[in-house]
Each structure stands twice: as C-alpha cells, then as structure tokens.
Amino acid sequence: MSNKYTDLIEFDKNHIWHPYTSMTDPLPSYFVTQANGVELTIADQKQVIDGMSSWWAVIHGYNHPALNQALVGQSHKMSHVMFGGITHESAIKVSQQLISITPPNLTKVFISDSGSVSVEVAIKMAIQYWHAQNKPEKSKLLTVRNGYHGDTFAAMSVCDPVNGMHSIFEKVLAKNLFAPAPKTRFDQPWDESDSNALKAYFEQYHNEIAAFIIEPVVQGAGGMRIYHPNYLKAAKALCDEYNVLFIADEIATGFGRTGKLFACEWADIEPDILCLGKALTGGYMSLAATLTTDKVANTISQGDAGCFMHGPTFMANPLACSVANASLTLLNQNDWQRQVQNIERILKENLLPLASHERVQDTRVLGAIGVVEAKQAVNVAAIQKHFVDMGVWIRPFGKLIYIMPPYIINQQQLNSLIDAIASALDKEDCFV
C-alpha cells in the first residue's frame, strides 16, 4: 500500500471501531479512495470488482450520475429540515413510490434512519397495536432461528439466539420465542411438516404474541439460508388464524435482489408490517422505511396514546429521500428483473458447480445472491488478502463465502468474482 496513507491507516487501527472487529487485534482495513460503477479503488492504485454491493445496498453501482444529481440538486434546496410539523416533496414522493410498489394492503409509511431502527419501529407498532386494544399481554415476538434483524436491542432480541448476541446481553434482552428455522430448501418439493413446529408455537403462545417476524425466503446474516416460499404462506395463515401480526423484514431482500421486487411475492402474501432499508437509497446513505396497513395505523392512532411513539431527529432526511426517489426510478429504467435474471443464470452456471469441491459443503443461488458454504470457517484476513490480490472484493464470514453484486455487473466481472472464489477454495491457508 502506498506510503501516502500509512499514517491515516495507523490512526484508524488505533482509534476507530469497525463492524464486529477487535480494537486490540483488528483485522486489516483496506483504504478505499474511490468507487466507480462496480469497482472500488484501493489506495489510489488497485481496482477491485465489488461482490458485496456494500452489504446489499449499492444496487446501481458507485458514483452514479443520476444519484449524484439527486443528491446535489436536493442539497441546493435543503439538506435537512425537521419532520415534526413540517413536510417536503422528497418524503412525499418516496412514500408514494413505496406504496405503489409494495403489496397493496400497505398504505402507511414511517421513514427512519437505518434498518435496525425500522425493525424497532415495526416491533413498537406491533406492541402498540395490541396495547391500543387492551391486550398488553400480547407483547412477545415469535420468530425463527438463524434470523438476523439488526444490532439494536429489540432487533437483537429476535436475532438467532445461538449465533446472535444473546449470551452477552441475556439479562437485558426481551425474552422472545424461537421456532426452528425453515428446513425445506427453495428448490426442493415443499414438505408440509416443515411448519408443524411453528404451528405448535402459535397454538401454545398466541395470547402472548404481538407479531411474527421473519426475513422472507432468504435468511441473510444469520446463515445465508434460502428456504421454500410455502413456509411463508403457512406462517401467514397461522398469523391470520391466531390473531398475530406478520412482520416481513425485507431490509436485505427488498428491491429485486431475490428475483422478485419483494421476496414476499414468492409466496404471494401481504405482510401487516414491512421493513425496508439497505438498497432503498441505492446505497448512497442510510435510510429505512416501515410500512403498515390502514388497520394497524388506525388502531394505534385511536388508542390511549393517540399517536405512534417514535420520531427520530433525522426522520425523512431530504437528501436521503431524494436519492431514494432517484434510485427507485433507476430500478425501473434499468429493467432490474432482466439484470437480476442474467446474474442468476451465470451464478447457476458457474457458481453452483463449486459444490463438488472437496472443501465445499453446499452452494446455493437465488436471484442476484450466490452462496458457497465451506466445510470449515474461513481465515478472514488471509482470504480477504487473496481476494484483493485476485482483484475482487468479497467479505466472507464464518463458513460462508457469498456474493450479491451490484445489478449493473457484467458477465466478465461476475465470472471474475466466481473464479476468485474457486481459487480461494484451493488455498489451504484461506481456511482455519
């Protein structure tokens, strides 16, 4: 790496936290100086092809003229204004767009700052909904194992109890209910018995349950598992039968990533509450939304409190909303469905066959998501270095080497990502 940045990198190492990283024995951080299209530039020198979309977010690629324009244009009008007692065009436009593209029952939009906050908002909505009907005992969440819903407290309380953070925060985390994770794979014939364990939870605990929360079809950070949509159908039917709200966390799956605009569409279900984030602004900045129905919103508003109890300082930030509008427009113009189908076809052709490698447990693909599950955990520092040497940016965790590239990636770039994964599998030092 060039000397020019040595001091800055040293400062970073000594003073700045990175996600899930030790402060005393940190993994290396690569110094990115620029990003364009599908490529990140490391220390002004090396271009690497991005396989991560900066964690599902940068679907249209980096430094996009239309998104830049939206941001600059809005900044000349106002970068921010409080949302209490004030409204503005960017917030209205993004809400109109979200209402028109999400399932028809979702008509009310709460805009917030990040995915985790949108989950907090969803959970508060569910609890306030039952509170307003004099059923405060309905305050627990039911979910499935292997889930990931964010890092704040209510969100953590529905993350997987084993690979999540439950052991450290046990004393302060809400005690929620965990059914087994869905077992039937997306491409397997549906096994009716898969939802039996879930049904038992509904039967036994429905009087205490405010809502069921799940990541539709793809469980992301909790294991990159891709399961059968009929599980969602069964879960939604149980929610209806037992008077439990259904929260769909589409923060990772939303905006086309799985091959449908929203993963709920695979099961043809309408959630009562929907969480969106990550790709909402095309990865330009943090913004999230929680959508709900007339019924939920009206019930909350007619309860004792008379309003929904949440209101972040940067609610509906105009810069973020205007980039979100531009990103949603691009999604349409770029024909996301064709883009995602092309990525899926190449992943199926070239990534799925890595399943026969001796170090590989399983491979799976859905839409623009490709997963290689190794038999052993990766050595993150070593495999990361190997990937950068190979000219790609892929960040595995545990046994999972996975990619979800920007939708604008071309065939050659995508094959470079797959080739880099294949070559890492041949390197003993990339695994622990």
Ligand SMILES: *Cc1c(COP(=O)(O)O)cnc(C)c1O
């Ligand atoms: C990333 C993610 C979150 C949390 O979003 P943040 O913006 O990181 O707070 C919640 N749920 C799912 C499914 C996610 O993938």
